[in-house]
Amino acid sequence: xxxxxxxxxxxxxxxxxxxxxxxxxxxxxxxxxxxxxxxxxxxxxxxxxxxxxxxxxxxxxxxxxxxxxxxxxxxxxxxxxxxxxxxxxxxxxxxxxxxxxxxxxxxxxxxxxxxxxxxxxxxxxxxxxxxxxxxxxxxxxxxxxxxxxxxxxxxxxxxxxxxxxxxxxxxxxxxxxxxxxxxxxxxxxxxxxxxxxxxxxxxxxxxxxxxxxxxxxxxxxxxxxxxxxxxxxxxxxxxxxxxxxxxxxxxxxxxxxxxxxxxxxxxxxxxxxxxxxxxxxxxxxxxxxxxxxxxxxxxxxxxxxxxxxxxxxxxxxxxxxxxxxxxxxxxxxxxxxxxxxxxxxxxxxxxxxxxxxxxxxxxxxxxxxxxxxxxxxxxxxxxxxxxxxxxxxxxxxxxxxxxxxxxxxxxxxxxxxxxxxxxxxxxxxxxxxxxxxxxxxxxxxxxxxxxxxxxxxxxxxxxxxxxxxxxxxxxxxxxxxxxxxxxxxxxxxxxxxxxxxxxxxxxxxxxxxxxxxxxxxxxxxxxxxxxxxxxxxxxxxxxxxxxxxxxxxxxxxxxxxxxxxxxxxxxxxxxxxxxxxxxxxxxxxxxxxxxxxxxxxxxxxxxxxxxxxxxxxxxxxxxxxxxxxxxxxxxxxxxxxxxxxxxxxxxxxxxxxxxxxxxxxxxxxxxxxxxxxxxxxxxxxxxxxxxxxxxxxxxxxxxxxx
Numbered sequence: 001x002x003x004x005x006x007x008x009x010x011x012x013x014x015x016x017x018x019x020x021x022x023x024x025x026x027x028x029x030x031x032x033x034x035x036x037x038x039x040x041x042x043x044x045x046x047x048x049x050x051x052x053x054x055x056x057x058x059x060x061x062x063x064x065x066x067x068x069x070x071x072x073x074x075x076x077x078x079x080x081x082x083x084x085x086x087x088x089x090x091x092x093x094x095x096x097x098x099x100x101x102x103x104x105x106x107x108x109x110x111x112x113x114x115x116x117x118x119x120x121x122x123x124x125x126x127x128x129x130x131x132x133x134x135x136x137x138x139x140x141x142x143x144x145x146x147x148x149x150x151x152x153x154x155x156x157x158x159x160x161x162x163x164x165x166x167x168x169x170x171x172x173x174x175x176x177x178x179x180x181x182x183x184x185x186x187x188x189x190x191x192x193x194x195x196x197x198x199x200x201x202x203x204x205x206x207x208x209x210x211x212x213x214x215x216x217x218x219x220x221x222x223x224x225x226x227x228x229x230x231x232x233x234x235x236x237x238x239x240x241x242x243x244x245x246x247x248x249x250x251x252x253x254x255x256x257x258x259x260x261x262x263x264x265x266x267x268x269x270x271x272x273x274x275x276x277x278x279x280x281x282x283x284x285x286x287x288x289x290x291x292x293x294x295x296x297x298x299x300x301x302x303x304x305x306x307x308x309x310x311x312x313x314x315x316x317x318x319x320x321x322x323x324x325x326x327x328x329x330x331x332x333x334x335x336x337x338x339x340x341x342x343x344x345x346x347x348x349x350x351x352x353x354x355x356x357x358x359x360x361x362x363x364x365x366x367x368x369x370x371x372x373x374x375x376x377x378x379x380x381x382x383x384x385x386x387x388x389x390x391x392x393x394x395x396x397x398x399x400x401x402x403x404x405x406x407x408x409x410x411x412x413x414x415x416x417x418x419x420x421x422x423x424x425x426x427x428x429x430x431x432x433x434x435x436x437x438x439x440x441x442x443x444x445x446x447x448x449x450x451x452x453x454x455x456x457x458x459x460x461x462x463x464x465x466x467x468x469x470x471x472x473x474x475x476x477x478x479x480x481x482x483x484x485x486x487x488x489x490x491x492x493x494x495x496x497x498x499x500x501x502x503x504x505x506x507x508x509x510x511x512x513x514x515x516x517x518x519x520x521x522x523x524x525x526x527x528x529x530x531x532x533x534x535x536x537x538x539x540x541x542x543x544x545x546x547x548x549x550x551x552x553x554x555x556x557x558x559x560x561x562x563x564x565x566x567x568x569x570x571x572x573x574x575x576x577x578x579x580x581x582x583x584x585x586x587x588x589x590x591x592x593x594x595x596x597x598x599x600x601x602x603x604x605x606x607x608x609x610x611x612x613x614x615x616x617x618x619x620x621x622x623x624x625x626x627x628x629x630x631x632x633x634x635x636x637x638x639x640x641x642x643x644x645x646x647x648x649x650x651x652x653x654x655x656x657x658x659x660x661x662x663x664x665x666x667x668x669x670x671x672x673x674x675x676x677x678x679x680x681x682x683x684x685x686x687x688x689x690x691x692x693x694x695x696x697x698x699x700x701x702x703x704x705x706x
Contacts, residue, residue, distance in 0.1 A: 002049045004039070009067035011060040014329070015104030015234070016136045018073060023136060026065040027102055028322060029081050029291045031092055035064045036080040038099055039071075040133055042246075043109070050080070062322075074246070076109050076133035077102070081291050087281060091304040093293040101232060101287040103326060105134035106333075107247040108205050108232050114164065114178065114239035115208060115223065115542070132205075132231075137247025139337075146258045148341055149266050150377055151196050153400060153519060154443040154577055157567055158268065159195040160451055161524035162226070162546070163203060163240045171550040176242040180249075180256035187263050189553075193527060194567035197266035197379075199344055201452055203240060203253070205232030206277060210284075211540050213472035222472055222540035226452065228346060229312065231277040231286050233330045236338075250338075257339045266341035268379055269334065273327050274350035274386065279313030280306050288316075295322055298355050307357045310347050311387045318351050318365045327365060332374045342379025344402075348395070349386040357388075370397045381446055393434030395444075400519065403431060403445040410449055411460060411483035413638045414509050416690070419609040420638065425597060425616070429582035430517035441579050445518035449509050450526055454536045457526035460484045461505040462491060467534030470541065478537030491534060503529075504690055507562050507662035507669060508636070511692040514570040515634055517578060527563040528552040558666030565670045566660070575620045575629040582618075592651070594622035602646040612639035613687075617648045620697075631697035637687040647683045650697045655679070660694035663687070673698075 009024045017024045025037055039049040053064050078101060083094035101108065110117075110132035167186060168178035174185040183198075190198060206227045213222045227237070238244030241252040257267050278289045288296035298307040298315040306314040317323050334340045345351065352364040369380055384391045384401040392401050406427045413420040426433055430442030450457050455466075464486045468475045487493075487501045506529065513520045524530075525548045532538050538546045553560055570576050582595040598615040599606035606613070614636045620629030633656055637643055650656050657676030662669055671677070673696055679685065687693050 002039075004049050004051060004071065005069040006051065007067040007069065008057045009065040011063035011065045013104075014063070015102060015106070016077065016134065018136065018139075019067060022067055022069040022071045023073065024065065024067045025077070025102075026063055027079055027104075027291065028062055028295075028326075029064060029083075030062040030295060030322075031292055032064070032081040032083045032094060034082040034096075036082075036096075037066060037068070038078045038080055039068075040076040040078075042074055042076060048075075073136040073138055076135060078133055079291070087293075088304050091294040091299050093285065093289045095285065095290060098285045098290045099131060100285070100290045101132060102134045103287050103291070104234055104329070105232055106234050107135035107137045107250055108235045108238060109133040109135050109245070110238075111205070111207065112238045112241075112244040116239075135247045137250045141251055141254050143254070143258060143339065146261050146339060148339065148377070149196075149261060149264055150341075151266055153379055154441075154579060155571075156197055156266075156379075156443075156519050157195040157571070158197050158199050158446065158519065158521040159190060159193065159524060160199040160201070160521060162201045162452065163237075164542075165225070165546045166524055166548050169544065169547040169549055172548065173550065179240055179242045180236075180252045181242050183256055184259040187259060187265070190265065191263050193564055194571055195265070195522070197268050197341065198260065199268040199270060199381075199521070201270050202227035202230065202272055202346075203236050203269055204230045204271070205235040205237050206230055208239075208542070210277065213540065215470050216472055217470055223542045224540065225542045225546055226539040228272050228539070229275075229277040229279075230272050233273075233326075234333055254338060261339070266379070267339075268342040268344055268381070269340050270344045270346060271331075272346040273318060273330075274316055274347040275310040275312040275314050276316060280308070283313060295320055298353070298357055301356065309350050309353065309357055309386045309388055315350060315353075315357065317355050319354055319360060324365050324368060328368060328372055331369065331372070331378075335374055335378055340378075342381065344381040344383065346383050347386045348382035348384055349389055349391045352391075366395060366399070370399060393431075393438070396438075397440075398444075400444050400446050402451070402521075403427075403434070403447055403518065405434065406431060406445060406447045406516070406518070407449055407451075408481075408483055410509065410512055413612075413636075414449075414460075414505060414512070414690070415483060415485040416612060416638050416640055417483075418612065421605075421611045421614045422607045424512075424614055424636070424638075425605075428512070428516045428616070429595065430578075430580075432581040436581055442517035442581055443519050443577075443579065446521050447513060447516050447518040448521040448523075449513055450523040451521065452523065454479065455482055455484055455534075456523060456530050456532055457506050457509065458502070458529045458531045459534055459536070460509070461487050461502040462489075462493075462531065463534040464490055465534075466536040467491075468537055470535065470545070471537060472540070478535075482536060501690065503559060504662050504688070506559065507566075508690055508692040510563060511566055511660060511662055511694065512636060514566050515576055515632075515694070517576065517582065520567075520570070522563075524548060525552070528556040528560045558669070561666055562662075562670050569659070569670070573620075573629050573632075574623060574627045575618050575632060578623065592619040592621065594619055596648065598645070598648060600643060600645050602648055613637050613643050613645065615645055615647075633695040633697070635685055635687050635693045637689060637691050640689045642686060642688050644684055644686045647679060647685050647695070649683060653699060654697045655699070656683070656695040657698055658693060659696050660692065662693075663691040
């Protein structure tokens with residue numbers, strides 16, 4: 001073992017910090033009786049030094065710290081923590097044989113190659129246990145004046161994607177497939193869609209090989225493809241970098257963020273603070289468990305078993321002051337050092353629970369995140385539920401939420417369920433039933449029809465039920481409540497009638513999404529009809545089930561065109577992005593309400609159980625003067641038969657022009673506004689089954705109407 005000179009060091013900041021004299025190490029452990037800093041040479045399994053920390057000089061309160069003099073940052077490190085091992089008594093898991101990751105490590109060594117051995121080194125040709133080392137990346141990145149777009153949430157359109165899955169398919173055409181650099185190469189496509197932000201599925205370090213199941217059809221080892229199993233909260237995933245070693249993954253992540261910002265796009269990352277990769281008592285000892293299990297995790301008061309409110313084996317004790325500080329430090333790091341623009345919090349209801357799993361009656365981590373000064377301009381989005389409860393509508397202040405009620409109600413209308421017209425109107429109007437009484441706004445609702453978790457848009461209209469057999473769980477995983485319908489044939493269809501209906505239904509669903517108040521989110525690949533073959537839970541599928549097939553962009557060019565144009569249509573018109581809920585009231589004394597609801601007959605909306613048709617008129621003048629817009633008439637048919645509707649008369653000197661009809665083939669399905677087709681003088685509109693039609697009000701044309 002080598003000898004290293006040291007000084008006592010400083011307790012803050014936590015983690016490994018470069019100093020002129022060397023590196024300062026600082027780590028929390030309240031209940032450890034001793035703690036040792038373990039140093040390694042690059043890619044070497046055996047330590048080059050183990051430095052015991054003297055609690056008399058290297059401990060301040062519950063923080064252990066040491067300054068190692070003259071240390072080169074290329075040296076890797078970890079910790080050994082000793083203390084009581086009493087999992088079923090006091091709940092401690094100390095074991096001095098375990099080498100633990102620093103919770104504040106900015107990068108990890110090991111796992112540089114996706115699907116490769118995530119540990120460091122080998123022994124007798126066998127994989128070592130899951131053991132990685134902490135790196136100290138050199139902070140010399142030049143942001144070149146990068147500034148965050150800081151776009152209004154109200155005007156946002158979010159695009160959810162998986163870093164690897166987006167470009168790893170051979171059809172992607174990028175030089176660095178499945179990486180941060182690969183995303184940079186796809187910015188022109190993302191920008192062309194008209195979205196304002198990408199929402200990246202987990203980019204924190206995780207072990208894709210933790211899944212031990214096999215694909216029952218192929219016998220291949222399944223993976224943790226999605227990454228909702230964090231092992232390093234400050235560390236970007238190394239295998240998502242083209243050169244994921246020596247801390248280069250940090251540089252490549254920053255390069256990606258800078259490139260998105262240069263294109264005017266924001267970067268939101270999906271963060272998982274509700275559980276960790278250590279899972280239940282059968283899981284690996286990686287970091288928190290070995291440093292201070294009773295502080296970091298919520299345990300049953302009697303058995304000391306891990307509470308499992310996330311359904312993943314353990315629950316993080318988010319509202320312990322130490323854990324709160326850790327999470328807030330992590331969020332600040334990703335904003336200040338990595339320049340991200342916001343966060344989507346997985347199973348965020350857990351962030352409001354105490355160490356017993358009960359909801360806190362007073363302030364919680366959720367409030368602390370909202371009030372954190374450094375995070376004041378970031379977007380904070382909750383997946384507002386966990387395995388025990390759905391809290392959509394209950395998060396405070398500026399929190400936005402994935403609106404699962406929007407998803408389900410629009411899907412149910414879109415498959416022709418009776419009785420959905422009233423709820424559809426509520427969702428289109430901004431979900432006032434969820435947000436209005438608490439003083440929140442429509443943009444607190446993240447409206448979505450699809451996300452990574454569930455069917456793709458194509459699968460919603462192509463499958464009646466899930467087909468998850470390849471996940472190795474006997475098709476028992478994934479929800480059974482998909483609110484989908486297969487349009488007449490389960491799965492791929494040869495019938496042109498079936499395929500035409502599916503295309504119509506997809507376009508209708510995205511039209512509803514874009515004319516709704518709230519913030520629309522779309523799933524990557526939906527713009528050209530990506531399928532997961534009916535798998536609604538492909539978390540373990542690192543293959544063509546989950547990868548984006550870019551050939552579909554050409555095969556389904558008409559659908560891609562429709563997506564681009566309908567998003568641009570929304571972005572042009574503030575009438576769809578109002579800050580207030582639709583009230584049906586006249587706010588500027590022009591004798592026109594902001595919205596008027598209709599059915600088959602004018603001024604007679606049918607809210608009955610049997611109704612499957614909704615029409616409404618939006619008055620663009622019911623906006624502040626500087627944002628006044630055109631008027632729009634929208635007709636939505638969720639029925640399986642064609643309907644003829646009476647259309648509201650336009651204002652004096654105006655005429656209705658059809659610009660969207662999802663039943664028509666491309667390019668007639670969505671027209672440029674100056675090429676809209678005027679409605680016939682009788683002011684009636686025929687709408688085919690499962691179709692949407694949108695009219696815009698312009699000055700009366702001189703050209704003949706059709």
